[in-house]
Amino acid sequence: FTVPTKINYTWPNPQYDALEKLLYEGTRLDGLSLSDSVSGCKSRDGQEGRGTGNVAAEWVRFAFHDAITHNIDDGTGGIDGSLFHELDRDENRGQGMKDTSADFLKFAGRFVSRADIVAMGAIFGMSSCGGQNILPYGGGRVDAQKAGRCGVPVVEQSVDQFTEAFRHLGLNSSQAIALTVCGHALGGVRSVDFPNIVPPSSDPHQVIYRNFDTTPQFDSRVVTEYLDGTTQNPLVVNANQTVTSDKRLFESDGGAAMRVFQNAGDRGFKIACREAYRVMINTIPAGVSLHQIDILPAKVIEPQITIENGELIFKVDLRLTQNLTQPVPLDRTITLKWCDKRGSQSDCNGRVNTAQFAARSQPTQTPVTDQLGLSFYSYAFRVAIDIQTSVGKFWFVVDNNDGNSPTTYNNGGANYDFQQDSIIFLPRMSQTKNAGKTLHKMVVGVRIPLVSTRVYMKTYEVAKSNTEQPQEKSTTLSLDGTIPPQKGYAFFSGDVSANLLGLTIDIGVDTLDQSYKEEYLNARVLGCQAGIIAPTTVSTA
Numbered sequence: 321f322t323v324p325t326k327i328n329y330t331w332p333n334p335q336y337d338a339l340e341k342l343l344y345e346g347t348r349l350d351g352l353s354l355s356d357s358v359s360g361c362k363s364r365d366g367q368e369g370r371g372t373g374n375v376a377a378e379w380v381r382f383a384f385h386d387a388i389t390h391n392i393d394d395g396t397g398g399i400d401g402s403l404f405h406e407l408d409r410d411e412n413r414g415q416g417m418k419d420t421s422a423d424f425l426k427f428a429g430r431f432v433s434r435a436d437i438v439a440m441g442a443i444f445g446m447s448s449c450g451g452q453n454i455l456p457y458g459g460g461r462v463d464a465q466k467a468g469r470c471g472v473p474v475v476e477q478s479v480d481q482f483t484e485a486f487r488h489l490g491l492n493s494s495q496a497i498a499l500t501v502c503g504h505a506l507g508g509v510r511s512v513d514f515p516n517i518v519p520p521s522s523d524p525h526q527v528i529y530r531n532f533d534t535t536p537q538f539d540s541r542v543v544t545e546y547l548d549g550t551t552q553n554p555l556v557v558n559a560n561q562t563v564t565s566d567k568r569l570f571e572s573d574g575g576a577a578m579r580v581f582q583n584a585g586d587r588g589f590k591i592a593c594r595e596a597y598r599v600m601i602n603t604i605p606a607g608v609s610l611h612q613i614d615i616l617p618a619k620v621i622e623p624q625i626t627i628e629n630g631e632l633i634f635k636v637d638l639r640l641t642q643n644l645t646q647p648v649p650l651d652r653t654i655t656l657k658w659c660d661k662r663g664s665q666s667d668c669n670g671r672v673n674t675a676q677f678a679a680r681s682q683p684t685q686t687p688v689t690d691q692l693g694l695s696f697y698s699y700a701f702r703v704a705i706d707i708q709t710s711v712g713k714f715w716f717v718v719d720n721n722d723g724n725s726p727t728t729y730n731n732g733g734a735n736y737d738f739q740q741d742s743i744i745f746l747p748r749m750s751q752t753k754n755a756g757k758t759l760h761k762m763v764v765g766v767r768i769p770l771v772s773t774r775v776y777m778k779t780y781e782v783a784k785s786n787t788e789q790p791q792e793k794s795t796t797l798s799l800d801g802t803i804p805p806q807k808g809y810a811f812f813s814g815d816v817s818a819n820l821l822g823l824t825i826d827i828g829v830d831t832l833d834q835s836y837k838e839e840y841l842n843a844r845v846l847g848c849q850a851g852i853i854a855p856t857t858v859s860t861a
């Protein structure tokens with residue numbers, strides 16, 4: 321298995337940012353939450369005929385089924401999202417698998433592979449049900465474009481067959497027992513999918529969901545109930561002896577592995593399972609590497625120039641991580657400082673601009689962040705600017721007004737270098753054109769006097785099915801005669817057909833001698849007025 325490499329984060333790093341946001345805030349760029357589906361160790365809502373499966377359990381089983389088809393002999397397979405192409409196989413039977421793939425699909429995109437989400441799903445599952453955070457998390461898994469080999473163990477098999485299946489994952493027989501008992505610490509078996517294991521109810525609308533132990537939480541009950549003989553685990557105690565795979569496996573070493581777990585106690589069990597899961601989620605195809613995604617103490621979010629209320633605005637949010645045991649300094653002052661990009665005082669030659677934040681909010685967080693004892697505060701900066709001077713490098717100074725000296729966040733000394741203002745996205749001039757919300761007039765601004773040879777928007781839509789990849793489309797935008805130039809920009813537009821939910825865009829302009837682009841923007845179409853945060857005063861020094 322692979323150990324994630326630690327990297328030195330510097331902005332910009334869109335893949336790191338996207339994975340960090342999903343892991344610790346739980347959301348994709350447009351705010352939809354993945355971790356909400358599982359936090360609090362939730363169950364499905366039990367729609368008719370589908371039962372109330374434990375979401376965390378489904379996500380962990382999904383990771384296992386993706387991982388186990390690794391082949392240690394040739395380095396193929398592992399957590400590579402091939403499972404999305406294998407869901408029609410009998411070895412991957414079950415409503416939980418289908419529901420999980422639907423949960424995950426919406427979150428994969430440009431910088432977040434399905435395989436990275438599969439791994440993250442297991443982490444969320446574990447931490448939301450009282451298990452331990454599996455950190456550090458490594459991101460960078462690469463998605464398989466087709467099904468991989470078969471090889472998920474099924475209940476009817478012999479211990480030798482189980483041993484061989486787990487050997488392919490790189491595990492010996494006691495590690496196989498450990499991983500299985502850790503997996504079966506959550507969830508259970510559904511009558512609808514496995515009537516040979518859990519006999520169905522006489523009411524055809526009812527699904528019987530038989531848990532592996534008496535608690536929905538991740539704890540060592542699956543071990544203690546097995547050893548004290550009270551277990552109702554349907555893979556141990558069953559009238560149908562062909563399906564008692566856990567019994568066969570747990571007995572295969574004379575119960576030694578189970579006794580080690582019992583002696584370790586509940587905490588020891590959780591730690592051992594964390595390590596077993598770590599191996600599972602970091603088993604990936606040879607040649608793929610993982611980089612560590614740590615929570616960022618200070619994170620710059622979506623710096624951009626746009627037009628709001630007829631003003632050219634520079635917008636940026638600073639997200640600060642807050643230790644839950646420490647009070648949030650309410651009278652904290654946070655100053656955004658920046659240099660002009662152009663003009664006689666560019667690069668802070670004789671002038672530094674400053675402004676205070678315009679609004680504060682509390683971003684969402686995940687069970688992983690909860691377990692770290694951390695939360696977030698986000699500070700929104702909005703300042704009116706002039707394109708003649710624009711924005712170059714910026715940084716922040718945070719003063720908690722508690723007698724300690726202020727902290728400067730400047731991207732590790734380099735400052736955040738606002739990359740380009742030659743092409744800007746204008747969500748407040750863009751419009752949705754049809755009732756089905758699939759056709760949009762998208763507007764961008766190109767800085768005058770650039771002479772463009774091509775202005776375009778690339779859209780990246782969320783994949784529509786398991787076997788498809790996110791859809792990528794490019795639309796050429798043309799000069800829009802209905803929007804007069806203003807604030808130093810000429811406006812280009814074009815009709816883009818796409819579902820805005822989860823949509824990200826790149827915008828770009830080519831001129832005769834140069835190309836400018838802005839990548840991975842949240843494709844918003846906003847009203848002219850709604851939700852505008854009024855800009856704060858700019859001072860200069």
Ligand code: HEM
Binds near residue numbers: 381
């Ligand atoms: C010999 C090996 C294994 C066999 C034969 C086996 C078999 C099964 C079966 C038949 C189910 C019922 C699924 C359903 O009703 O939807 C199940 C559930 C589950 N398995 Fe395994 N399993 C094995 C090993 C593992 C391992 C190694 C893990 C993870 C580390 C794991 C994690 C889970 C989880 C979390 C569930 C509950 C799913 C839910 O409640 O939706 N299993 N297993």
